Amino acid sequence: MLDFDTAQARLAARGRGPTGRETVLLDALPGRVLATDIDAALDLPPADNSAMDGYALRAADAATPGATLPVQQRCFAGQTPDPLLPGQAIRLFTGSVIPAGADTVVMQEDCREEDGRVTILTPPPTGQHIRRRGEDMSAGRLVLNQGTLLKAGHIAILASQGHDRASVFPRLTVGILTTGDELVPPGQPLPPAAIYNSNAPML
Numbered sequence: 001m002l003d004f005d006t007a008q009a010r011l012a013a014r015g016r017g018p019t020g021r022e023t024v025l026l027d028a029l030p031g032r033v034l035a036t037d038i039d040a041a042l043d044l045p046p047a048d049n050s051a052m053d054g055y056a057l058r059a060a061d062a063a064t065p066g067a068t069l070p071v072q073q074r075c076f077a078g079q080t081p082d083p084l085l086p087g088q089a090i091r092l093f094t095g096s097v098i099p100a101g102a103d104t105v106v107m108q109e110d111c112r113e114e115d116g117r118v119t120i121l122t123p124p125p126t127g128q129h130i131r132r133r134g135e136d137m138s139a140g141r142l143v144l145n146q147g148t149l150l151k152a153g154h155i156a157i158l159a160s161q162g163h164d165r166a167s168v169f170p171r172l173t174v175g176i177l178t179t180g181d182e183l184v185p186p187g188q189p190l191p192p193a194a195i196y197n198s199n200a201p202m203l
Contacts, residue, residue: 018169025165026158029150032168038144041161043134048098049077052129055111055118056081056102057089059128062120071116075099089118098130105129137161176203 002010021035050056061069072088075081077095084090084101091113092098092105104124112119137143143157150168158166183197184190 044137052107054107055089059104059126
């Protein structure tokens with residue numbers, strides 16, 4: 001009789017990995033195994049954007065405590081801001097594109113706006129609260145490897161790159177074999193010296 005380790009090694013050696021592929025929509029991907037590498041097609045973020053609700057400006061224009069600047073524009077996420085004029089500020093919200101000419105975002109808690117002007121309570125460091133283009137993913141870089149067991153975060157990566165589906169390996173067919181002369185299937189009469197087979201339903 002073969003010992004367990006030898007038998008297991010022989011079984012594993014004869015196993016064949018799946019060779020086919022199938023394309024599956026995002027909502028059916030969790031638990032599936034990716035059949036191809038995925039490279040980023042897009043930079044993420046696609047442009048420099050604001051990490052806070054606040055005001056985009058030039059740090060040099062707010063270098064003095066209590067500096068007050070005209071509010072040139074209010075720009076929500078998804079809108080394209082105008083280029084920033086010198087000595088002014090643009091009201092932004094989280095995810096808003098940073099306007100050309102701005103180098104800093106001051107979060108709204110550090111500002112006071114009144115009558116179309118914003119007072120910067122604390123001089124900001126240059127570059128504050130800006131998420132740079134491509135800092136999460138950059139176009140052309142590998143973002144998911146073939147063989148990845150897909151989970152929620154991987155689905156988000158695919159979606160962020162515009163994929164509504166992905167190529168995956170077919171699901172494996174698994175056979176379960178439990179042995180023992182003393183085992184009886186649940187639901188059957190239990191003879192003396194026998195026990196019900198609990199491992200098979202569990203597995």
